[in-house]
Amino acid sequence: MSYKVIQWTTGHVGREAVKGILAHPELQLVGAYAWSKEKVGKDVGELCGLDPIGVKATDDVDALLSMGADCVCYAPGWPNIDEMVRILEAGLNMVCSYFITGTSWGEEARGRLAKAAEKGRASLFGSGIFPGFAPFIAALMAAVSRDFRCVRFLESVDLSPYAAFANFARLGWGQPPDPKWSEVNQVALGTYGEGIEVIADMLGIAITEKRFKYEYATTPNDRAFFGFPVPAGTIAGQRCTWSGMVDESPAVVLDVVWKAGSNLQPDWPLMHGYVMEVEGNPNVHTRVTFSPPGMKTRGPSGAGAEVADLANIITAMPVISAIPAVCDAAPGIRTYADLPLITGRYVHAAKKRT
Numbered sequence: 001m002s003y004k005v006i007q008w009t010t011g012h013v014g015r016e017a018v019k020g021i022l023a024h025p026e027l028q029l030v031g032a033y034a035w036s037k038e039k040v041g042k043d044v045g046e047l048c049g050l051d052p053i054g055v056k057a058t059d060d061v062d063a064l065l066s067m068g069a070d071c072v073c074y075a076p077g078w079p080n081i082d083e084m085v086r087i088l089e090a091g092l093n094m095v096c097s098y099f100i101t102g103t104s105w106g107e108e109a110r111g112r113l114a115k116a117a118e119k120g121r122a123s124l125f126g127s128g129i130f131p132g133f134a135p136f137i138a139a140l141m142a143a144v145s146r147d148f149r150c151v152r153f154l155e156s157v158d159l160s161p162y163a164a165f166a167n168f169a170r171l172g173w174g175q176p177p178d179p180k181w182s183e184v185n186q187v188a189l190g191t192y193g194e195g196i197e198v199i200a201d202m203l204g205i206a207i208t209e210k211r212f213k214y215e216y217a218t219t220p221n222d223r224a225f226f227g228f229p230v231p232a233g234t235i236a237g238q239r240c241t242w243s244g245m246v247d248e249s250p251a252v253v254l255d256v257v258w259k260a261g262s263n264l265q266p267d268w269p270l271m272h273g274y275v276m277e278v279e280g281n282p283n284v285h286t287r288v289t290f291s292p293p294g295m296k297t298r299g300p301s302g303a304g305a306e307v308a309d310l311a312n313i314i315t316a317m318p319v320i321s322a323i324p325a326v327c328d329a330a331p332g333i334r335t336y337a338d339l340p341l342i343t344g345r346y347v348h349a350a351k352k353r354t
């Protein structure tokens with residue numbers, strides 16, 4: 001079975017998604033949407049740093065939606081609800097790099113998406129590394145623990161080598177501390193907190209309240225990342241914590257620590273990846289890190305650049321790996337809690353297409 005896929009934009013994540021689609025034995029790239037005018041008419045392979053593949057990027061949405069594709073891999077810088085509704089109503093399944101349940105987008109937006117999926121008999125799913133796949137690993141770990149009370153998850157990374165660094169400007173980075181940044185982050189990062197709903201759903205936890213906490217860290221000196229200035233005294237790091245409470249006890253805790261370099265104030269220690277713990281009988285612990293091909297996994301002392309460099313691949317691949325299951329799923333908003341187990345696809349080196 002082959003699933004025909006349209007790639008929606010070819011930014012940092014989208015370019016890795018294209019490579020993931022080309023490498024997947026059950027997927028076929030049939031089209032690509034370009035938001036940037038200068039990308040229209042260009043070969044998608046070339047837009048992704050590959051040889052030409054014979055598929056050209058277009059901004060003709062009607063043509064894309066009527067070409068008989070099974071799925072859109074949606075990875076624009078910021079999701080557009082009207083656009084998502086149009087794709088779903090046209091009957092195309094969607095996998096997204098920034099969507100989990102949609103509850104933080106408000107009832108109206110989520111309701112429109114659910115209705116569009118129903119109308120188009122299409123499924124909508126989102127993943128990535130976090131939000132997305134990494135908290136799912138944490139939830140799976142609870143399977144070995146009896147009487148577990150809490151699942152804890154920490155993303156802890158240095159973002160200074162992250163090419164999409166400028167995306168953090170809207171969260172307050174490079175700007176003076178201000179109480180408004182707490183609310184800005186709560187709204188902008190609401191999708192991260194939605195992971196609590198998926199874990200609760202998977203593990204049968206009846207969450208009674210969701211809490212959010214924001215802390216910032218400033219830089220004592222001027223810094224710049226990919227041309228984005230972060231002057232002395234401005235925000236260069238943050239810690240956000242989403243807690244899913246059962247009465248007064250935290251049952252699911254999602255924590256994210258992002259820093260741009262070291263020597264911040266405060267200077268939270270970094271774990272360079274993901275630390276997950278289940279509190280129960282027994283307690284379960286794991287740490288997930290990433291390293292480039294050919295390099296051994298590194299310890300907590302020096303893996304920052306590798307983790308950030310690989311961020312776009314580990315964001316794109318859980319989304320791509322889910323395409324067959326999402327295309328086969330019942331219409332509606334789907335999560336890891338109601339899809340079959342999603343795995344990667346092994347391809348023998350001699351048969352690789354890219």
Ligand SMILES: NC(=O)c1ccc[n+]([C@@H]2O[C@H](COP(=O)([O-])OP(=O)(O)OC[C@H]3O[C@@H](n4cnc5c(N)ncnc54)[C@H](OP(=O)(O)O)[C@@H]3O)[C@@H](O)[C@H]2O)c1
Nearest residue numbers: 009010011012013034035036076077097098128129130164
């Ligand atoms: N779940 C996770 O783990 C995770 C991790 C990282 C990122 N993400 C999310 O993945 C998405 C893609 O991230 P990214 O770093 O790849 O983003 P990006 O490179 O900054 O932008 C992606 C594309 O969005 C299009 N675009 C830019 N400005 C736009 C505008 N004003 N209106 C409409 N489209 C616009 C461009 O399309 P063209 O290709 O046509 O130029 C651009 O290439 C984001 O929503 C991000 O939050 C998720």
